[in-house]
Amino acid sequence: MARRIALGLGVATVLVLSGCSSGASSDSATATSPAPEVSLVPITPIEATNLGGTPLDKATLQRAALTLSDLPADFDIVPDPVEDLGLAPAPSTSDSDKSTTDPAACAAVLAPISTQIPGSVASITKMFAGPDFTSIDQDSASFADGTAAATAFRTMQETLAGCAEYSGTDADGMTVSYRVGAAHQPSVGDASFSYRIITTSEGFTLVADVVVAAVGTTLTQLSATAPTPIAPDVLGSMAVTAAQRLSVPTP
Numbered sequence: 250m251a252r253r254i255a256l257g258l259g260v261a262t263v264l265v266l267s268g269c270s271s272g273a274s275s276d277s278a279t280a281t282s283p284a285p286e287v288s289l290v291p292i293t294p295i296e297a298t299n300l301g302g303t304p305l306d307k308a309t310l311q312r313a314a315l316t317l318s319d320l321p322a323d324f325d326i327v328p329d330p331v332e333d334l335g336l337a338p339a340p341s342t343s344d345s346d347k348s349t350t351d352p353a354a355c356a357a358v359l360a361p362i363s364t365q366i367p368g369s370v371a372s373i374t375k376m377f378a379g380p381d382f383t384s385i386d387q388d389s390a391s392f393a394d395g396t397a398a399a400t401a402f403r404t405m406q407e408t409l410a411g412c413a414e415y416s417g418t419d420a421d422g423m424t425v426s427y428r429v430g431a432a433h434q435p436s437v438g439d440a441s442f443s444y445r446i447i448t449t450s451e452g453f454t455l456v457a458d459v460v461v462a463a464v465g466t467t468l469t470q471l472s473a474t475a476p477t478p479i480a481p482d483v484l485g486s487m488a489v490t491a492a493q494r495l496s497v498p499t500p
Contacts, residue, residue, distance in 0.1 A: 289430020289445060291413060294406035297440035300395035302465035305498060307371040310389050310467070313494040314375045315487070320385055327376035327384075347422035355412035358429060359446060359459065362390040362468050365408065366401040382455065382476060387491060389469040398466045402440065405461060405468075409444055425450040434485050438462035438469075438492035445478070460488040464495040 305313070317326065350356035357365045363372035369390035377385040392398040409429055416426045426449045434443035441462040448455045457474040458481075471491050473479040 289413070289428055289447070292406060292410040292429070292431045292442075292444060294403055294410060295440070295442060297399045297402040297463045300398045300402075300439055300463055300466060302395070304370040304391040304393055304466045305495070306391075307373060309498045310371055310373040310391060313498040314373060314389065315385075315387050315471075315491060315494070317377070319487075319490060320377060321379075321483075324377045324379040324383075324385060327378050346420045347418055348420045350415065350417040352412070352415060354408065355415040355427070356417075357408050358412050358415075358427070359457070359470075359472065361388040362401065362405070362461075362470055363388070365405055366390065368392075368397070369401075382474075383479075384474050385472075387469060387471045389467055389495070391467040393466070395466055398463055398468060401468055402442075402461070402463050406442055419450070423450055432458060434458075434460050434481070434488060437485075437488045438464040438496070441488070441492075443488075458484050460484065460491075462488060462492045462495075464492050467495050469495060 317324065361372065361374050363369045369392055372388065372390040374388040375386065379385065390401070392401060412427070412429050414426075414428050416424065419425055428447045430445055432443035432445045434441070437460065439462075441460055443458070443460045446457040446459070448457070453476075455474050455476060456478045457472050458479055459470065459472040461468060461470045469491050471484075471488055473484055473487075
């Protein structure tokens with residue numbers, strides 16, 4: 250399932266992303282801080298070293314993923330139309346789809362890891378919708394060995410570094426602008442990086458905060474989006490939970 254989903258809000262385009270923490274209360278999860286008025290900090294890629302271990306299969310990734318019990322109140326699962334509802338896959342192209350990205354390479358930003366980096370052994374995507382245009386998503390991909398996982402970890406950062414500012418249109422042809430910069434979440438798992446995306450369309454702004462963590466040969470991408478940023482400690486706690494789940498997956 251594609252990570253970016255257009256939601257109607259007048260003429261605004263809304264991006265659906267991911268995030269939250271185990272045991273977080275509704276109040277703490279929805280606490281926000283003002284969006285930054287200054288330029289975002291450029292992303293400088295870091296290396297993930299000494300990654301290794303046995304890749305996880307899809308069933309194990311599913312069991313290790315965050316669930317509603319790990320999220321704050323008032324969030325619901327967004328079912329996958331194909332896997333959960335049994336619908337036919339959507340066509341890859343549509344005459345009515347007017348979405349574009351400029352530069353084209355930036356269309357990979359926040360796409361599921363398995364979409365950005367083909368060749369993973371197994372992958373999953375979980376999406377949750379909350380109140381007031383908030384959303385929580387997690388996607389994970391397991392690679393054959395530590396070298397492949399480390400390469401994917403760096404490639405994702407290089408894509409972000411080349412997409413500090415870009416633009417595009419949504420499926421209805423509305424103009425959307427994006428700004429991307431580094432964030433400063435504490436490291437989790439074997440290695441991690443964090444970033445922020447500020448998306449604006451027709452005067453409406455959404456802020457997405459994202460953590461990508463490497464745990465063995467598996468990468469997981471966890472993001473939270475809302476009109477104002479998620480509380481940093483909530484995102485941090487969520488990232489810790491996600492990494493711990495992958496380091497000791499449930500049999």
